[in-house]
Amino acid sequence: MLKHLFEKNQSGKFIFLSVLTLALTACGQKDVAPKKAPAPAVSVYQLKSEKVGSYREFVARTEAYKEANLRARVEGELLERNFREGSVVNKGQVLLRIDPAEFNTALASAKADLSSRKSALDNAIRNLKRAKDLIGDGYISQSDFDRLTTEESQAKSAVESAQAAVKKAELDLSYTTIVAPFTGSIGKVNYDIGNIIGPNSNVLATLTITDPIYVSFQVEESVYVSYLQTHQKSNNAANVAIDLALRLPNNSAYPEKGRLDFADTKIDQGMGTVELRAEFPNADGIILPGLFVTLIAESTIKSDMVLVPQAAVQEGQQGKFVLVVDDNSLVKQRPVELGRRINAMWAVEKGLQDGEDVIVEGLQKVRPGVEIKAVMKTVDAITGVITDASAPAPKS
Known part of the structure; x- marks a missing residue:
């Protein structure tokens, strides 16, 4: 009968199928509940x-502890170079030698002249002695005696002049040998063997201690005056002492x-600054003279401050902020005020507390108010490398 009814009324067929479809759909909706999207997993770091x-950074320049520019003090041909450029030489070591032939000849001539002057002096002394014996008996006139006295005096002066000439010739001869005034590192030689060099030549080489x-x-005058005032009022040097550190041109920290x-x-009137100088050990020779470096001066009086990884800090129109995960695993945006940067971390002056969790990876997955799945991580304070909190510490 039902079949007959379907054949008789085609429109009734469609009505029946529609009602059946709706019934089945309703049953499916009751049996299958909608699935909730899983919370995104993000990396967090516990502060x-x-x-x-407190600290200041200064642009600074490195200088050699001691430096000597080697120059030629006499003119002549450069005959020898007895060192390797860039090596360490010892005090008194012969470094360069100028042709001494001309200066040996000049010394020999000066010595011969001195010998002649001494002979003339001996003769003048003998003549004057005889004159003294004879003038009392009237055998020579007073004018002859005065002449002999003058000759003896002139002979003495000539000897002294000849002695000075010998000393100068000896000194010039010694200048043909250039020795190291102290132990240090010697740089590039600016003249090759065979060149004629002299007092007007450029620097031959530079010897340094590093x-x-x-x-x-340089420090602003106001800052320097404040430092002096603090130092004068304090009886404890630790209250005014500062730690000095360096950041090298490759952005690495000097150990x-x-x-x-x-x-x-004195104060530089044009700049309003005073020049200061610090001294750093440099046994490995990492720091060369002439480098631009960053000098970091930090007070020894310190206070507790939260350090946040640079990877967690973002910046918007309202300033810098971080995403904090609360106890309910919900994301909250927190504005922060940052102080100094310490390697891969920022010192937080305001906005965060010790023990809070901040997101360091997966920032693009979340927004404030979203529930997340926190994966605890550690951050290397020096390099900023993020690793699993459960991973073993790297071997030194």
Whole structure:
């Protein structure tokens, strides 16, 4: 009968199928509930606080501890070079030699002249002695006696002049041998063997001592005066002492600490600054004279400050901020005020607390108010490398 009804009424067929479809769909909706999207996994870092002091950075220039420009003091042909450029030479070591032939001849001539002058002096002394014996008996006149006295005096002066000439000739001969005035590193030689060099020539080579190394920098007059006032009021040197560190041109931290060595006695009127100089150990010779470096002066009086990885810091129209994960695994945006940068970390002056979790990886996956799955990470404070918190520490 049902079949007959379907054949008789085609429109009824479609109505029945529609009702059946709706019934089946309703049953499916009751049986299958919609799935919730999983919380995105992001890397988080738990903040820690450290002792941090107030600090300043200065553009500085390195200088050799001691430097000598070797020059020729006499003219002649350069005959010898007895060192390797860039090597260390010892005090008193013969470095360069100028042709001494001309100066040996001049010395021999000066010595011969001195010998002749001495003979003339001996003769003048004998003549004057005889004159003294005879003038009392009237055998010679007073004018002859005065003449002999003058000759004896002139002969003495001639001997003294000849002795000075010998000394000068000996000195000129010694200048043909150039020796190291101190032990140090010697640089490039600017003249080859066979060149004629002399007092008007450029520097032959430069000898330096670079351990320790000097670092010169300038401080504003107001800052320097404040430092002096603090130093005078304090009886404890630790209250005014500062830690000095260097950041090299390749942005790496120099491992050695320095100390203040010198402060100029006047203010540069044009710049309104005073020049200071620090001294750093340089046993490995990493720092060369003439480098531009960053000198970091940090107070020894320090306070606890939270350090946040640079990877966690973002910047928007309202300033810098980080994404914090609360106890309910929800993301919150937190504005921060940052202080100094310490390697791969920022010192936080305001906005974060010790123990809070901040997102360091996966920032693009989340937004404020979203629930996340936190994966704890560690951050190398020096390099900024992010690793799993459960991973073993790297071997030194």
